[in-house]
Amino acid sequence: MSNMEKTLSIVKPDAVERNLEGEIKEIFKNNGFQIIKEKKIQIEKSEAEKFYKVHETKPFYNDLCGYLSSGPIIVMILQKANAVKENRELMGATNPKDAHDGTIRKKYGISIDKNSVHGSDSVDNAKIEIDFFFKD
Numbered sequence: 530m531s532n533m534e535k536t537l538s539i540v541k542p543d544a545v546e547r548n549l550e551g552e553i554k555e556i557f558k559n560n561g562f563q564i565i566k567e568k569k570i571q572i573e574k575s576e577a578e579k580f581y582k583v584h585e586t587k588p589f590y591n592d593l594c595g596y597l598s599s600g601p602i603i604v605m606i607l608q609k610a611n612a613v614k615e616n617r618e619l620m621g622a623t624n625p626k627d628a629h630d631g632t633i634r635k636k637y638g639i640s641i642d643k644n645s646v647h648g649s650d651s652v653d654n655a656k657i658e659i660d661f662f663f664k665d
Contacts (some may be wrong), residue, residue: 534612535565536649537658542600543643545569550603556613556633557607565621566663567605574598580661583654585603596642604662613655618647 538557540550554564572580577594584590607616621632625644628635638644649655 532610533608534610534652534655535606535608535659536616536655537662538605538607539597539647540603540605541643541645542596542602542648543639544637544645545601545603549637549645553633553637554605556619557605557616558567560615562607562609562612562616563608565606565608567603568662569601569603570626570662571601572619576636580658592642597647603651606659606663613649613652617650620646 541555544550544553548658553640554567558566577597580597581593584593589623609615619633621628621634621638623634623644624641625634625638628638632648635642637646649658
């Protein structure tokens with residue numbers, strides 16, 4: 530089990546609003562992920578800005594931060610072998626229109642912004658993102 534990794538998953542406001550958290554958690558569990566920790570929170574825009582700092586030069590940055598802080602979210606630490614890569618495959622493309630059948634975003638995503646889930650894009654970022662929400 531040397532490849533055991535942790536990744537951060539966020540069920541975004543659009544999915545929480547539609548009560549999809551249970552279904553999304555089931556998808557993770559059915560795909561071999563363990564949910565190590567989870568909590569439902571609402572963050573301030575200033576916190577979203579810190580969280581998405583890597584995107585601050587991009588045109589969508591402000592909307593992204595406004596959106597993530599627009600309603601309750603569920604933050605989870607997922608664990609399994611190759612968790613980062615496998616979670617990204619399971620989520621599907623950022624734009625739900627481009628996502629493959631069977632992926633979370635294909636199934637639930639509404640738009641590029643309202644794409645239901647966030648997942649860390651690298652092992653290094655997973656550590657940073659997990660610490661951001663779960664400072665022990």
